[in-house]
Amino acid sequence: MTERADLLASLQRHRGFLLFTVRGLSDEQARLTPTASALCLGGLLRHVATVTRGWNAFAAGGAGAMERIDVDWATGFAMPAGATLADMVADFEAAGAETDALVDKLDLDTEHELPRAPWFEPGASWSVRRTFLHVIAEISQHSGHADIIRESIDGQKTMG
Structure with missing residues (x-):
């Protein structure tokens, strides 16, 4: 299996x-929001889709491209009024398809300087490869949150 196939x-x-x-x-x-946090499952899908698009923009065009993605940090983990779970799933799947297309076409060795943020070392750069690995980590982290929320709602477990 190739590296791109592994990433995909x-x-x-x-x-x-x-x-x-x-x-x-x-x-x-x-x-x-059945746990101590304000997280809900629809909001987690929304957040992961938004963050994925931000990292996709970074992979394709660097920090400047990422900064043009509109992220609402105040309500980004909420499911918008009037939205359906099907809407959240469709947007999440569309963001995933956008990522998959970039994995297929971008040079994984290209590096971009990270955006300025307190959680990034000033002047640090990430390769496109590392960016996609970070997207995997982001999805995984929030999948764990989602599993706890789902189990709190109806006892259903993703794993086990």
């Missing part, structure tokens, strides 16, 4: 875990 397989596998976690829920259940 890992991205698709971890997106699949998150999608499995929300399978069979109603819109109302996707909005529930």
Whole structure:
């Protein structure tokens, strides 16, 4: 298997875990916040789609391209009023398809300086490869959150 195929397989596998976690829920259940956090399943899908698009922009065009992605940090983990779980799933899947297309076409060795942020070392750069690995980590982290939320809603577990 090639490196690109490995990246694609890992991205698709971890997106699949998150999608499995929300399978069979109603819109109302996707909005529930049954744990101590304010996270809901629909909002997690929304957040991961938005962050994925930001990192996709970074991979394709660097920090400047990433900064043009509109991220609402105040409500980005919420499921918007009037939105359905199907809307959140469709957007999440579209963001994933955009990532897959970039994995196929971008030079994985290209490096971009990271955007200025307190959590990044000033002047540090990431390769396109590392960027996609970070997207995998982002999906995985939030899949774990989603699994806890789902189990709190109806006892369903993604793993086990």
